[in-house]
Amino acid sequence: MPNADGAGYYRFALGADDQAKLLALGVQLPDREALALADSLQAAFDANVTTFDALGAAAQALVGHKERRAALWLPGSLAELDRQTLSGAASAALKARIGGMLKPELAKLGFDPRAGAHRSEPADRQALRQTLVAGLFFDAEDDGITKTLADAAQASLANADALDVGFRATAWSAGVKALGKPFASQLAARLLEGKDSYERAHAAFALGHTQDLALAAEMRALALDKRLRFQESLSIIGSQFEGPATRSAAWAWFKENASVMFDRLPGFSQPRLIEIAQGFCTPEQRADVASFFPAWIAKLGGGKLELERTLESIDLCLARKAAHGAELASLN
Numbered sequence: 001m002p003n004a005d006g007a008g009y010y011r012f013a014l015g016a017d018d019q020a021k022l023l024a025l026g027v028q029l030p031d032r033e034a035l036a037l038a039d040s041l042q043a044a045f046d047a048n049v050t051t052f053d054a055l056g057a058a059a060q061a062l063v064g065h066k067e068r069r070a071a072l073w074l075p076g077s078l079a080e081l082d083r084q085t086l087s088g089a090a091s092a093a094l095k096a097r098i099g100g101m102l103k104p105e106l107a108k109l110g111f112d113p114r115a116g117a118h119r120s121e122p123a124d125r126q127a128l129r130q131t132l133v134a135g136l137f138f139d140a141e142d143d144g145i146t147k148t149l150a151d152a153a154q155a156s157l158a159n160a161d162a163l164d165v166g167f168r169a170t171a172w173s174a175g176v177k178a179l180g181k182p183f184a185s186q187l188a189a190r191l192l193e194g195k196d197s198y199e200r201a202h203a204a205f206a207l208g209h210t211q212d213l214a215l216a217a218e219m220r221a222l223a224l225d226k227r228l229r230f231q232e233s234l235s236i237i238g239s240q241f242e243g244p245a246t247r248s249a250a251w252a253w254f255k256e257n258a259s260v261m262f263d264r265l266p267g268f269s270q271p272r273l274i275e276i277a278q279g280f281c282t283p284e285q286r287a288d289v290a291s292f293f294p295a296w297i298a299k300l301g302g303g304k305l306e307l308e309r310t311l312e313s314i315d316l317c318l319a320r321k322a323a324h325g326a327e328l329a330s331l332n
Helices: 016-026 033-047 053-062 068-085 089-110 121-140 142-154 167-178 181-193 197-208 213-222 230-242 247-263 269-276 285-302 302-329
Strands: none
Touching: 016 033, 016 053, 016 197, 033 053, 033 068, 033 302, 053 068, 053 089, 053 269, 053 302, 068 089, 068 121, 068 181, 068 302, 089 121, 121 167, 121 181, 142 167, 167 197, 181 197, 181 213, 197 230, 197 285, 213 230, 213 247, 230 247, 247 285, 269 285, 269 302, 285 302
């Protein structure tokens, strides 16, 4: 282990044989060493020092670690890679691979979405379960977990005990996906009329994650409703920037409504809104971002650094796509 106790502020790369030996002990590593290993492996992939197959094998080797972040760091990275760069059969293959990693780990823990069902367990075990459930729904798009969550989401609108609050944002997102506009309309009413800030935040999150194009357009219109707090509006729009199906339409909408979005923020935080475009990963999107925001930077009196960060993020994604595009395209 080149970074004993994960105490050093550096990353490392290993030869194939040494890396295999270390990963064979992956789940036994101390928490900080496992985190350092996951971080270094991700960086090695981004720097084109290691292959996608090696990254996937590392994700499989670490997913059983007891430390939640160490276990799910690399599966989460694979999911981000999917959202930014893949489509069609390659995307479906990677989702299946992620599901194959996460599903056995959730089976070990057990899962009951009802309120308080896992209350007696340690907090770290509960947090691991919640993250696995979210990964299976959002990243793997697992049909079984989607149905379980959607059923609990529907029941929760009449009976709060049907759904633990720790699963609520994910379950309500599953409800929007599986049950469509009727369920989304009920959530929108809760968002507009509710008094519970936590519940409103979960409703906005779920509504923003729809990948149905017609419903997504309705949610963008909802984001302009003055009854919404700005963070709720931003949650809806920001979630659409994450989704491959809604990203382009959300960007077109943002350009048309930028003045409304910027004006609703206090001056000191307005430049941060520029970073909403960090998930883009095509040359055309980069050029669009680079040409759109300078005029806003002049109006705001700041934002140059935020634009540079955003463009750097896009450049890094483009470099990763160029380095690994062929092996990613061949996934099946």
